[in-house]
Amino acid sequence: MKVATEQFMHFGIRAITMDDIARLSGVSKKTIYQEFGDKNQLVYACFEQELQEDACLMEEGLEKPDFDVLHTLVGQTQHIRKRFSTFNPLVLHELQRYFPSCWELFENFKREVILKHIKFLLEKGKEQGYFRAEIDTRILAHMRLEQTMDTFDPLKFPPTQFDQVTLQLEIFDHFIHGILSDKGREAYLSLKQTN
DNA sequence: TACCGT
């Protein structure tokens, strides 16, 4: 699963054959098919594990007493950028078209984990006085999720025309400025300085 | 590893 996940993310699911995975992981195809009924089941297991790890990372440190929304948000955009360096956006389209059960898993993850997480951070940011009190967390959480997904779409932001790191930073910066209070803006700008 | 069906 480790080999398969790395290869799928990097080169796309259809580009990597079961023979590739067998060769690179040093096991026979027979052994793979004893664990996974078919390629679809292997892909599903890989994604399930990846998403589970991401969910853990998101929830990490949320209950700590020194928890700070701005630090958390900035840290997570860094995580997204790291992910980008090894994640081929082509995979999202492959899931949608050829691996519908995995796509469903991912859609569910967006709704039940990411959306709820963003909403939680927005509400916390309000409590801590970083974000303006009048923002609608439900609407803005949706917007943030969708705009983030858009940056992963090569048709909307062709990687040949847009540097993916710059794109992530710019869109995050625009989003956060739209919701910061005066106090929040001050804290955010000084945080950017130190980073 | 050779092989078959898609």
Add this chain to the structure above:
DNA sequence: AACGGT
């Protein structure tokens, strides 16, 4: 022709 599956 290439690849999933036997």
